[in-house]
Amino acid sequence: GAGVSQSPRYKVAKRGQDVALRCDPISGHVSLFWYQQALGQGPEFLTYFQNEAQLDKSGLPSDRFFAERPEGSVSTLKIQRTQQEDSAVYLCASSFLTGGPTGELFFGEGSRLTVL
Amino acid sequence: AQTVTQSQPEMSVQEAETVTLSCTYDTSESDYYLFWYKQPPSRQMILVIRQEAYKQQNATENRFSVNFQKAAKSFSLKISDSQLGDAAMYFCAYRSAVYSGGGADGLTFGKGTHLIIQP
Numbered sequence: 742g743a744g745v746s747q748s749p750r751y752k753v754a755k756r757g758q759d760v761a762l763r764c765d766p767i768s769g770h771v772s773l774f775w776y777q778q779a780l781g782q783g784p785e786f787l788t789y790f791q792n793e794a795q796l797d798k799s800g801l802p803s804d805r806f807f808a809e810r811p812e813g814s815v816s817t818l819k820i821q822r823t824q825q826e827d828s829a830v831y832l833c834a835s836s837f838l839t840g841g842p843t844g845e846l847f848f849g850e851g852s853r854l855t856v857l
Numbered sequence: 858a859q860t861v862t863q864s865q866p867e868m869s870v871q872e873a874e875t876v877t878l879s880c881t882y883d884t885s886e887s888d889y890y891l892f893w894y895k896q897p898p899s900r901q902m903i904l905v906i907r908q909e910a911y912k913q914q915n916a917t918e919n920r921f922s923v924n925f926q927k928a929a930k931s932f933s934l935k936i937s938d939s940q941l942g943d944a945a946m947y948f949c950a951y952r953s954a955v956y957s958g959g960g961a962d963g964l965t966f967g968k969g970t971h972l973i974i975q976p
Binding site (some may be wrong): 772774776781782783784785786788789791796797799800817829832836838843844845846849850851853 | 959
């Protein structure tokens with residue numbers, strides 16, 4: 742597609758359930774980022790992929806969070822044994838390496854996770 | 858590490874009036890990009906305007922313009938002739954132009970300013 746696509750848009754999970762959030766970036770974009778956005782806050786970096794390589798996962802808040810991009814295109818963010826503090830919007834963004842000539846990141850619409 | 862500060866949690870403006878949103882940032886780099894993104898309730902981050910640090914001329918996009926003060930590390934957004942559709946969260950963001958192969962290649966965001974347009 743023309744833009745970054747994320748699914749599901751909304752996910753309600755019971756505490757302790759596992760969830761998987763999908764991101765389909767713009768075709769040809771080497772860089773892929775995941776951000777977590779708590780209510781009323783700015784997005785916070787979670788992890789970064791360059792093609793299939795996860796080069797930075799320093800923002801993942803715990804070992805319950807896992808991300809992959811096995812073929813260098815679609816990425817999945819998995820959260821195991823969800824907790825209430827995981828409730829947030831998860832944003833995916835993609836770009837050319839170094840952002841290309843404009844430095845711009847392109848965002849999906851986000852997946853809103855609510856943990857009950 | 859870079860930081861971005863938006864000191865106005867909320868701003869309100871009358872329709873058709875002008876409003877300025879403030880942003881300051883801290884960096885030791887000389888080459889970088891600055892952005893203003895708009896996030897309506899739909900959650901889609903929409904790029905409003907972009908500024909390359911090496912350019913002295915302030916960027917403009919129709920009703921949106923910036924006041925980029927590199928020495929002061931200030932990057933404010935001016936919205937002229939405010940419209941109801943401008944109501945949203947506005948985020949100032951920084952991106953290094955130097956490749957690092959990590960999360961720093963992405964954006965560092967401020968906490969956002971909630972813009973309310975009064976009809």
